[in-house]
Amino acid sequence: MATLFDRVCVLTKKDQSTHRKLYFEVPEGAKKLHISVRYEPxxxxxxxxxxxxxxxxxxxxxxxxxxxxxxxRAALPLDNHLSFSLDSPSGAAGTAHRGNNVQNFTICEDSADGGFYPCRIEQGVWTFVISVTCIITDKIEVAVKIEAEA
Amino acid sequence: MKYYRCELHTHTTSSDGKMTPEELVDRALACGYDAIALTDHNTTAGVKRAVEEGRRRGLTVIPGIEWTTFWGHFAVTGGKSDVLWRDITPENVGEKIKRAQTLGDIVTIAHPRRMGYPLCSGCHCDYDIESISGADCYEVWSHYYPNEGVAARQQKEQWLSLLAEGHRLSVVYGYDWHNRDDVPPSYACTYVGSEGKDADSILRGVKSGATYISIGVEVECKAVSGGREYAIGSEIASEETEIELSCFRSEDYRSDKPTKLTRAEIVTELGKESFPIAFGEKIKAKATFERFCVVCIYGERKREEQLLAITGAFYRGGNG
Structure with a gap:
């Protein structure tokens, strides 16, 4: 398994209603992507x-x-909400709009989960997009790890 | 034309829903729907499974998506649009709606007056209403307890105000169905007048404006003018118009059923007028309007008078 991206991204209230794009390169021969995301708080x-x-x-x-x-009062505590999208070199590969702050996805030609589309894991530059739907803390730290399986 | 019981705003585990596409189809059949639209947030990943399961089980499943933008949500049904939700901004939203319509989809303004940030960011419509008034439908009622509360009142007022300005927006309810709801809480239903139960026919019915939304009441409503009969959503040229209306209990409705009807109210841009009505009774009433005419049905439910149904509009215009 090759690690293609492993970084912590910091968002602040200025990022409300924006899209943060993270780029990563997929090597030749990759068959499957594993994406792990965790954001706190x-x-x-x-x-x-x-x-x-x-x-x-x-x-x-x-x-x-x-x-x-x-x-x-019943609506408390307020929570941060982020959506995650994936673009292959050929175009949009889906969006995960879910509430939880720990999410894991696997994408390959035959199957995909969490709102993503099954697609060929093309060689080239892909984009992982963090969409800041709601931020109600001073900052959010988003840990994104993307791995490729041959 | 027959009116079909539809739910045009649903979610699955492909976004933040709690049901798989197969479970959604199963629950929709149990609730007596003829057709549903799957409108997961910003993805169509669950559509294929839902459509296949619907075909296998005898439920029409209409492909769709909910554009879940930062400034408002739109239930887009038909499965033909190539608009990417991230590209929609307050500056171009009207063009994106038009693009989806040109490709054959139907665009519904979803729950525009619901609370948004910080509880449900984007749920409240922050777009300039004029910029989105070219949409096809307006969710006058939404989610649980759809006819109660401030948001329901404001949505009805805004929809009527858009009709008075000359816009044509079909009335729809959106359950915004996320949970399994074995015993559905207070909810409503969109009835769509259509020549058939297939997805294309249902969508044509929605587009034509032949819809009404209801809590436990089935409505037969037509306009008679110049010796001709007109379905809800029709354009009527003649100024002499009579509304014919009958209401019946919905056997499929499952929670807090209405006990009796109290009145029907004809609403136009010129004002409103009420008439007494009971279940099974046929009433006829003259309607005077220059832009639009809708009918609201009131009745007793949970021991108080509530608005139980709203028909789509009859419009003045055309040669018919």
Whole structure:
């Protein structure tokens, strides 16, 4: 198994609603990709911050209360949410839009999991994209490891 | 034309749903749907399995995807679009909708007034409404308890306001079905008027505007004008229009069924007027409008009067 990418990427609140692209090179002869992602922290346990952010966002979006205080409290703790996409040299190879902060994917010509499409593991430059759907902590550290199996 | 019981907004384990494509088909059949659309977040990875399972089990499964952008969500059905969700921005969203429609897909504005950031980022529509008003459908109701709360009221108001401005948006409900829901909580259903139960026919029905959304009520509604009958979604040229309406209990509805009907309300850009109605009774009422006319059905449910059904619009225009 060859490691093609192994790095920690740091995101801050300035990255909200942006796509961070990570490039990696797939060598000739690769048949399968294994992708492991882990991001921390998942949750923001600051209750006061959470309630205040929900209330301000709610009034900005709806102009009136959408939720009771009890419903807002039940929605805590707030959590970070990232989506992950993969582009092969030929084009989009799918997106994993899932809630958990530890995700593992295997992609090959016959099968793929987690929202990705089965595809040939072409030689060339691929792109792994982190889409910052929601960041509610000062920073998120995203560890991405991509390995190729011949 | 027959009205089919459809759910056009669902998810599986290919995104953040809890059911596999096969389990989704199984649950949809148990809930009495004639057709569903699979609209996983930003992927069509589960579509092939769901369509095959649907074919095997006798359920129409319409290919789809939910464009889950940072500024709003769209349920895109038909499986023909080549638009990549990451390319959609507030500046080009109207062009991307048009592109999907040109390729043969139907674009639905999904849960536009639901709470977004920081609870469900992108769930609230932050796009300029004018830039997305060329979409085909509007989710007036969404998710659990769809006719209750501020978001439902605001969505209905925004949809009616778009119709009053001359936009044509089919009314749909989106269960936004993620969980197994063996006993479904309070939910609704989109009924689609169609010549057949296959995916293309259902999508043609949605596109034509022949839809209504309902909680436990089946609706027969047509307009009569100039000696002709018109289905929901039709253009009507003559100013003399009469709405004919009958409502029945839905045998497939599974939670908190309505106990009785109280009134039907004809809503146009000029105002609204109510008429008493009961299950099984046929009523006729004159409708005066220059842009659109929709019918809202109210009844008793959970011991209070609730809005139970909303028909798609009849439009003024054309030669018919």
């Amino acid at each position: 998942k949750y923001n346990y600051d209750e006061e911050y959470g309630l205040d952010l929900i209330e301000r966002s709610m009034l900005k979006q709806a102009g009136e209360p959408l939720m009771t205080r009890g419903e807002m």
